[in-house]
Amino acid sequence: MKHLIIGNGIAGISVAETIRKNRSDDQISIISNEEGAPYWRASLSKYILDIIPPGKMLIKPDGWFDQQNIEQIKGEVQQIDGSGKKIHLKQNGTETELGFDRCCVSIGADPISLPIPGNDLPEILAFRSLAQADQLKTAMTSIKNIVVIGGGVLGMEVVELAVANRLNCIVLQRGNLIGTPLVDEHGAEILLRRVTGQDGVHPPCAEVIFGDGIAEFLSENNHLKAIRLQSGKEILADLAVVCIGIAADPSIFKESGLTFDRGLIVDERQHTNLEGIYGAGDCVIYPNEGGDMAPTRTWVTSRIQGKTAGYNMCGIPCLLFDEGPMYNASYLFDLLYT
Numbered sequence: 373m374k375h376l377i378i379g380n381g382i383a384g385i386s387v388a389e390t391i392r393k394n395r396s397d398d399q400i401s402i403i404s405n406e407e408g409a410p411y412w413r414a415s416l417s418k419y420i421l422d423i424i425p426p427g428k429m430l431i432k433p434d435g436w437f438d439q440q441n442i443e444q445i446k447g448e449v450q451q452i453d454g455s456g457k458k459i460h461l462k463q464n465g466t467e468t469e470l471g472f473d474r475c476c477v478s479i480g481a482d483p484i485s486l487p488i489p490g491n492d493l494p495e496i497l498a499f500r501s502l503a504q505a506d507q508l509k510t511a512m513t514s515i516k517n518i519v520v521i522g523g524g525v526l527g528m529e530v531v532e533l534a535v536a537n538r539l540n541c542i543v544l545q546r547g548n549l550i551g552t553p554l555v556d557e558h559g560a561e562i563l564l565r566r567v568t569g570q571d572g573v574h575p576p577c578a579e580v581i582f583g584d585g586i587a588e589f590l591s592e593n594n595h596l597k598a599i600r601l602q603s604g605k606e607i608l609a610d611l612a613v614v615c616i617g618i619a620a621d622p623s624i625f626k627e628s629g630l631t632f633d634r635g636l637i638v639d640e641r642q643h644t645n646l647e648g649i650y651g652a653g654d655c656v657i658y659p660n661e662g663g664d665m666a667p668t669r670t671w672v673t674s675r676i677q678g679k680t681a682g683y684n685m686c687g688i689p690c691l692l693f694d695e696g697p698m699y700n701a702s703y704l705f706d707l708l709y710t
């Protein structure tokens with residue numbers, strides 16, 4: 373049996389690990405378009421803050437893939453041919469085809485960008501990959517004013533980084549709550565007081581501007597200088613980090629025959645609408661406990677989905693563990709939240 377896994381994040385690795393544990397002779401290949409070994413994506417802030425050294429960011433120790441006889445392929449999957457059971461892969465400018473018996477798509481999701489003038493300036497960053505974390509880490513050492521676009525929990529992680537680098541920080545957030553949707557209304561109030569220094573204990577970390585959209589990134593000599601808001605107000609910005617959400621890339625599914633609607637649609641076995649093709653992690657949408665189709669996009673869920681896909685790809689029937697209501701626990705600044 374030839375298994376092909378697209379994407380080597382926690383979902384893809386969990387698929388590979390599960391197949392190998394159950395099928396010692398099957399062929400397993402895992403493809404990634406990212407440089408370097410797979411890493412703890414959810415710990416990128418701690419990596420930037422030097423709390424986790426680079427060597428501890430790896431999910432698997434050096435040599436693990438060889439020991440497990442799992443082939444690692446560097447390249448970008450361009451298209452999946454679902455009925456032909458093959459993929460089109462681009463490697464160093466050359467396109468090749470790879471066939472499979474079973475495939476799991478675990479390509480994660482990409483940051484959403486803002487389609488407004490100036491969005492291609494070099495100082496407008498996203499925060500998803502190790503390469504972007506390195507960019508952010510370097511950029512923050514030589515600037516004064518950072519603007520965080522999007523005040524969800526990812527945006528709050530960037531505020532923490534700004535505080536560590538003693539930057540002037542402004543957060544732009546739609547609506548009137550921060551930390552949402554993971555944090556509830558009461559939690560959002562506590563978080564806002566902590567961030568703005570209104571808790572009477574901590575100095576302000578950032579100014580938060582609610583409900584004003586962004587009209588334009590303003591530049592000088594092709595470098596970001598300020599941001600014009602829809603109200604007309606201009607704010608100084610040496611760097612902007614866009615944290616307004618993520619979305620699965622639909623491009624590789626276009627001619628695949630796979631059902632895609634905001635994500636690759638899978639069932640409780642992580643199986644798609646096409647025989648032999650599975651999906652796991654941030655790129656999929658599956659029925660939640662209420663029967664609605666929803667993405668969860670957390671680390672542990674991606675791992676559980678990867679394992680579930682792996683068992684089913686081996687022919688061992690396995691249903692996705694019902695986690696109940698969507699759950700997330702972490703901490704922001706010194707505040708623990710669940």
Ligand SMILES: Cc1cc2nc3c(=O)[nH]c(=O)nc-3n(C[C@H](O)[C@H](O)[C@H](O)COP(=O)(O)OP(=O)(O)OC[C@H]3O[C@@H](n4cnc5c(N)ncnc54)[C@H](O)[C@@H]3O)c2cc1C
Pocket residue numbers: 378379380381382383384403404405406413414415416417447448449450478479480481499500501526529624652653654655669670671672674700702
């Ligand atoms: C900064 C940050 C903090 C986070 N904090 C938390 C947290 O506290 N708790 C939590 O539960 N979750 C957290 N998350 C979310 C968590 O990291 C994700 O849910 C999880 O990493 C998703 O894993 P995945 O394997 O589905 O996708 P990914 O880890 O994104 O892996 C997908 C891989 O596929 C590759 N790929 C994409 N397209 C192609 C292609 N066409 N060809 C080849 N390869 C491709 C990608 O480059 C990537 O390497 C955080 C995320 C970030 C960015």
